[in-house]
Amino acid sequence: MPTLYDNLTGWVTLFVVQPKCQGKGYGSALFEAVLQEFKSKNTSIIGLDAVVEQKTTYERRGFVESPLGKLRCMSWNTSTNIDHGTSHDPDTNLRLIDIKDVPYHLLAESDLDHTGFKRNRLWGEKFFSRSDVFGLALLGGEGATKTADIRAWTVVREVPQGYRLGPVYATDQESARRIVLASMEHAMGRIENTSTNSVISCPRVEDPRAHTITAEIWDGNPHAVELFEKLGWSSVGVDYHRMWFKGKATPQQDKGGLAHSGMYAIFDAAIG
Numbered sequence: 001m002p003t004l005y006d007n008l009t010g011w012v013t014l015f016v017v018q019p020k021c022q023g024k025g026y027g028s029a030l031f032e033a034v035l036q037e038f039k040s041k042n043t044s045i046i047g048l049d050a051v052v053e054q055k056t057t058y059e060r061r062g063f064v065e066s067p068l069g070k071l072r073c074m075s076w077n078t079s080t081n082i083d084h085g086t087s088h089d090p091d092t093n094l095r096l097i098d099i100k101d102v103p104y105h106l107l108a109e110s111d112l113d114h115t116g117f118k119r120n121r122l123w124g125e126k127f128f129s130r131s132d133v134f135g136l137a138l139l140g141g142e143g144a145t146k147t148a149d150i151r152a153w154t155v156v157r158e159v160p161q162g163y164r165l166g167p168v169y170a171t172d173q174e175s176a177r178r179i180v181l182a183s184m185e186h187a188m189g190r191i192e193n194t195s196t197n198s199v200i201s202c203p204r205v206e207d208p209r210a211h212t213i214t215a216e217i218w219d220g221n222p223h224a225v226e227l228f229e230k231l232g233w234s235s236v237g238v239d240y241h242r243m244w245f246k247g248k249a250t251p252q253q254d255k256g257g258l259a260h261s262g263m264y265a266i267f268d269a270a271i272g
């Protein structure tokens with residue numbers, strides 16, 4: 001299925017053929033049709049996340065792995081103690097707020113700055129009013145009037161096994177650490193039902209020990225995996241290869257782009 005962002009960046013998503021129909025050329029035909037569709041819309045950049053088994057197939061179709069790296073699926077079990085670690089130089093001016101208090105157009109702008117995906121319609125009232133979604137932002141000052149005021153932000157969604165975290169964008173490692181930690185604490189508080197904050201409801205899994213928070217960590221940021229590991233997260237053994245047609249990535253996800261230093265976990269590129 002093709003997704004076309006407002007800035008003519010394309011994404012190939014949900015590429016699945018029913019098991020009993022596989023190996024008969026349907027996948028090939030489907031993929032060719034998707035590429036033609038993008039071509040007819042003058043799409044300038046096309047990306048996808050490949051499972052390891054399909055990487056060479058996509059390479060045969062002209063896709064090249066991002067030089068920045070892979071997406072690593074990691075998780076954290078809420079029954080483990082949170083390792084708060086040490087903050088060498090805590091900035092006491094930082095304020096943690098509910099993401100709903102950040103103007104949504106700033107989130108859309110920040111997302112675009114980090115990914116090159118223009119998805120203004122996603123980051124709005126409809127998304128954040130969902131009962132399965134909560135988010136946090138770390139501000140450098142009193143309020144958020146421009147993207148530079150936001151030191152970090154993240155979104156967490158409720159899933160049957162617990163929660164799914166992402167994106168995580170941050171200006172620096174300490175802000176990233178604080179926003180991820182705060183999200184873990186918030187999710188845990190909801191599970192244990194001890195938090196008085198009601199931005200989300202309890203997930204569906206009965207046994208609190210069975211809850212996990214999962215995220216797709218952006219290995220293109222050299223500090224991302226290490227940061228999550230230090231907070232007690234571990235790899236689940238699944239990686240995705242981010243690939244770009246003819247090797248042409250969005251500038252934000254190319255060498256020197258903001259994704260290199262500011263993106264720690266992704267939000268499904270397929271959505272938006």
Ligand SMILES: CC(C)(COP(=O)(O)OP(=O)(O)OC[C@H]1O[C@@H](n2cnc3c(N)ncnc32)[C@H](O)[C@@H]1OP(=O)(O)O)[C@@H](O)C(=O)NCCC(=O)NCCS
Pocket residue numbers: 015016017018021022023024025026027028029049050051053054057060
């Ligand atoms: C990937 C998928 C959509 C391909 O559909 P399909 O109808 O079986 O594929 P086709 O018969 O048209 O073959 C398409 C190409 O995929 C390759 N391929 C298919 N299954 C493969 C496998 N299990 N491992 C490696 N290559 C495979 C074929 O060699 C072929 O390559 P070629 O045309 O360059 O020679 C299908 O296998 C599927 O739904 N898989 C599960 C979901 C999935 O992994 N999706 C991809 C996410 S990135």
